Amino acid sequence: MSAAVKFVHDQLTGKKDYPKFKAGDNITVNYKIVEGGKERIQGFRGDVVKIQGTGATASFTVRKISDGVGVERLFPFFSPNVDSVLLNKVGKVRRAKLYYLRERSGKSARIKEKRF
């Protein structure tokens, strides 16, 4: 990353105190949505499929099964619409990008929880 990009990223990215999470973890993202001029916070709970990018443009994708249909949502780390992130479970996975979850369903789409 060039010095100019690093400087701008440092200026743009405020402090966000999310818990540390990685692909395979189960998280809840509380994000703001505007409905009829009113703002409210809605949660999106699912597994982290990937974390991509660096600096101000970094983002992460969360996947959940809603009514039997897989739903993925992408959240930029520094979006003002992301209110908070809660870490529910730490998953035991071998990959950084869990695209294989898209082809699986039911029992085989589960991620083992990491026990400490």
Added chain:
Amino acid sequence: MTSIFSTDGKQTACTIIEAGPNVVTQVKTKESDGYSALQLAFGDKKEKHSTKAEINHFAKANTPAKKFTKEFRDYSIEKALGETITVDIFTEGDDVEVIGTTKGKGFQGVVKRHGFSGVGEQSHGQHDRSRAPGSIGGSSYPARVFKGMRMAGRMGNDRVKLKGLKVVKIFAEKNYILISGSVPGHNGSIVLIQK
């Protein structure tokens, strides 16, 4: 490139440009040169890499030799020799145009260079045909290929002007300016921003 969020959460892709400080190295007037213009210079150069003519020319403006100079005719801001022009002339939200040289793509075919659609699926058994240009004209009449017929050739490395870009943010202390979208050229290339 990077991106920036608005307060309602919309993400805009933008390019970081180091705009200045540009030193006025020559002031041309109607009396002395027949037209009025300002010569601006950007980017320091080592003394061992510059000629004596360059060093003495820039010494008139009390600056070390510069890498790039550009003359602007009928410049709207009055500046004297040796003064600097910074990002202060822009404000956030300005509409600007950016001129630069695009990345060179080398010798390219018509599909990439001119957006031809190619032959597609059905080549009727012919091979090596999927990205061919097709016919380039008639036979005995007109018995020649018209000038300007779009064919394969060198692509890129052209001077282009992008219009309708916006100044998204300005970092005055570092002379950085964030412009919405992409600009022509590779990383570190020189572009011209004009209002």
